[in-house]
Amino acid sequence: xxxxxxxxxxxxxxxxxxxxxxxxxxxxxxxxxxxxxxxxxxxxxxxxxxxxxxxxxxxxxxxxxxxxxxxxxxxxxxxxxxxxxxxxxxxxxxxxxxxxxxxxxxxxxxxxxxxxxxxxxxxxxxxxxxxxxxxxxxxxxxxxxxxxxxxxxxxxxxxxxxxxxxxxxxxxxxxxxxxxxxxxxxxxxxxxxxxxxxxxxxxxxxxxxxxxxxxxxxxxxxxxxxxxxxxxxxxxxxxxx
Numbered sequence: 001x002x003x004x005x006x007x008x009x010x011x012x013x014x015x016x017x018x019x020x021x022x023x024x025x026x027x028x029x030x031x032x033x034x035x036x037x038x039x040x041x042x043x044x045x046x047x048x049x050x051x052x053x054x055x056x057x058x059x060x061x062x063x064x065x066x067x068x069x070x071x072x073x074x075x076x077x078x079x080x081x082x083x084x085x086x087x088x089x090x091x092x093x094x095x096x097x098x099x100x101x102x103x104x105x106x107x108x109x110x111x112x113x114x115x116x117x118x119x120x121x122x123x124x125x126x127x128x129x130x131x132x133x134x135x136x137x138x139x140x141x142x143x144x145x146x147x148x149x150x151x152x153x154x155x156x157x158x159x160x161x162x163x164x165x166x167x168x169x170x171x172x173x174x175x176x177x178x179x180x181x182x183x184x185x186x187x188x189x190x191x192x193x194x195x196x197x198x199x200x201x202x203x204x205x206x207x208x209x210x211x212x213x214x215x216x217x218x219x220x221x222x223x224x225x226x227x228x229x230x231x232x233x234x235x236x237x238x239x240x241x
Contacts, residue, residue, distance in 0.1 A: 006233060013229030017222045024218035031211035041205065044068045049137050052108070052182065059184055065140040067205060070186060072108060072136050074100040078122060078129045080174040081112075082160040088114040088202050096198045097162075097185075099174050100136065108182040109170060110136060113198035127195025139203055141185040143167045 049069035059065045076098050083094040093116040100110045119125050144165045153163045157173035165185065171178050190201025 009229065009232060013225060017225045017229075020218050020222035020225060024215045024222060027211045027215035027218060031209070031215060034209045034211055038209070041067050045139070045205075052102070055140050055184075056182065059140075064142060065184055066142045067203075068140045070138060070140045072100065072102065072186065073133060074102040074108065074136075075133055076100055076110075076112075076130060077107075077174075080160075080176075081122065082162060082170055082173055083120055084111070084162045084165060086114065086204075088199070091116055093117050094120050095202070097170065099176060100134070100186075102182075103133075106180045106182060107176055109167070109174075109185050110138070111141075111185060111187045111203075113188055113193070113200035114202045115197050115199070119197055125195055125197045128193045128197045130194060136186065136188050137191065138186045138188040138200075141165075141187055141203075143184055 044067050047069055049071040052070055052072040055065055055068060055070045058068070077100075078098060081096050081098040084097055086093065086095050093114055095114055096112045097109055098112050100108045102108060115125065122129055144167070147164050147166075155162045155164065155166055155169050157169045160173045162170065167181075167183075167185070168178075171181060187203040188198075188200040193200065
């Protein structure tokens with residue numbers, strides 16, 4: 001192997017190793033961030049529910065109230081309920097989002113919980129269309145800024161059917177005034193509903209955390225790259241140029 005070939009090989013091996021090690025270090029940073037996020041959400045969920053006004057102040061200050069317990073009072077406007085496609089225990093169905101008219105006249109969009117597809121029509125579950133003033137205890141949820149990915153179907157606001165939680169489209173579908181809207185969603189807790197539906201307390205809290213495995217993979221590849229490069233260099237050391 002010529003001196004030039006050895007130099008090129010060394011540069012390529014070092015560059016590839018640096019890239020692979022950098023990816024490993026990035027995954028370590030992502031691991032630390034994810035563990036911090038999981039710890040923060042766990043701490044939030046264990047806190048006592050706070051009044052809606054206090055939660056709104058938190059949202060104005062930080063823009064993040066995801067999974068924080070909250071309590072609010074109002075009257076459901078069942079005539080404008082909407083449906084978000086989801087699954088529960090392997091069963092396809094819908095989360096029922098219903099405007100809750102607060103005592104001050106403003107409106108909060110409340111995810112009352114899950115119904116199977118066969119019970120999507122509110123006429124099939126009249127006992128669950130509760131009337132009068134209701135007090136809801138649940139979890140605040142941040143609004144979604146954009147569709148999570150291109151594989152998710154488009155929403156159908158005309159039919160009040162949603163596949164990602166676009167607050168502007170939901171506001172339009174329900175005929176609400178944006179200025180009178182609480183700027184985040186609320187997932188209702190597991191309080192029983194007459195007739196059993198919607199089934200509250202079904203919020204999915206899942207944070208996939210594979211960053212350690214990814215980091216080990218990238219660092220392993222970096223070590224392997226060094227090993228292979230070193231073997232090529234030393235195995236060809238005595239060969240004529």
